[in-house]
């Protein structure tokens with residue numbers, strides 16, 4: 001009899017796992033049943049801001065593979081609009097509600113892939129029946145926001161609460177649609193994924209686009225009028241709003257896992273080993289935004305909900321479910337984003353993370369340009385490096401600048417991943433031609449500056 005894999009969640013982690021398992025085991029050997037409560041499979045949530053802004057006109061473009069492709073070409077039983085409500089580990093069964101047809105189904109499994117993603121953080125004051133308030137995590141969330149923006153009366157005033165990268169990207173999307181946009185942030189400024197000195201550069205660029213930033217301003221409630229959101233209430237009074245986007249971060253979607261007794265780690269996400277197995281529960285796997293992972297620099301468990309990890313972890317789980325051997329060995333916190341033309345990249349630890357992990361370190365900021373100064377399109381680029389003292393090992397890096405800034409972080413990510421010191425980095429053989437870099441690449445300039453800072457401290 002064929003073994004049975006049940007997958008909960010039909011996006012990055014779940015479908016990567018299912019696809020890899022199928023590659024290794026044919027339909028007679030492994031039956032695959034996928035439950036997805038939404039309307040889409042294998043979609044790019046990362047592309048939502050560009051669909052909202054209108055840059056990507058068609059949501060179909062964000063879907064890598066629809067359910068029919070998985071059914072037809074990969075022999076998977078994909079059940080859309082089915083929400084798994086119970087996992088019974090003893091009987092090795094799941095119970096799922098059919099959200100459209102009604103009724104429930106009970107299905108047995110040999111292997112279970114838990115890939116439910118994350119859910120937007122929603123403090124008690126944000127729980128409301130008023131229309132016009134949106135968390136942003138799935139393509140269904142994006143579709144609901146698009147419908148609201150297109151409906152009559154068309155919203156004119158948007159408030160984004162929270163300035164993480166999703167909040168920043170959504171603020172940009174809505175200003176591009178012609179709304180007036182206010183971003184309210186409890187911290188000093190948006191983009192807390194980088195240190196505040198670098199975040200200030202991002203805040204300046206956002207202001208330049210016409211986005212109003214209200215920093216150090218906790219939100220305390222929402223007001224409504226005739227069932228529609230009408231204002232965001234803050235300690236300094238209400239801010240009128242026709243549409244509110246919650247960008248307060250996400251938390252791992254673990255309710256179902258917790259109820260079933262899957263172990264959670266210190267971050268509140270599901271614990272897994274490097275093969276994406278849930279410890280102590282044979283045949284139970286988890287991956288993506290619902291799990292925690294190892295930070296390779298701090299050595300601490302972290303919850304880093306990014307699509308790049310979800311895809312890799314799902315792949316690893318699927319290879320192992322399929323009988324192969326693969327491991328996911330942790331993250332270093334590399335991420336990139338943009339605000340219109342301004343690009344932001346980060347990897348490794350911020351100053352506050354380095355402190356929390358107990359490192360002694362120096363940090364330096366180097367101002368340079370993306371291209372040779374005389375070459376058309378040359379724009380400023382700011383590189384920040386954090387290096388351990390006295391070893392000089394790179395601990396973290398951040399870049400803010402115009403074209404060619406964000407993906408330069410990959411050079412630094414590779415250096416960090418391989419434990420390079422800033423001294424080693426000054427020798428790196430990086431490409432140079434005037435259209436792409438000054439003769440001393442901004443990364444090399446920053447590395448030299450970090451070497452000097454370390455030497456000055458030890459003199």
Ligand SMILES: Cc1cc2nc3c(=O)[nH]c(=O)nc-3n(C[C@H](O)[C@H](O)[C@H](O)COP(=O)(O)OP(=O)(O)OC[C@H]3O[C@@H](n4cnc5c(N)ncnc54)[C@H](O)[C@@H]3O)c2cc1C
Nearest residue numbers: 009011012013037045046084116117288289306307308310
């Ligand atoms: C606006 C936005 C921009 C982003 N940009 C980037 C980016 O630029 N780079 C990057 O790396 N990452 C980005 N991300 C993050 C990335 O989208 C996620 O990390 C990735 O989608 C996580 O994949 P996942 O499979 O773990 O979870 P999800 O994609 O959240 O998928 C989980 C699925 O499980 C389903 N589900 C949940 N519970 C159940 C249940 N009980 N029964 C059935 N189905 C269930 C959900 O409907 C969902 O479809 C962005 C996210 C957003 C929202």
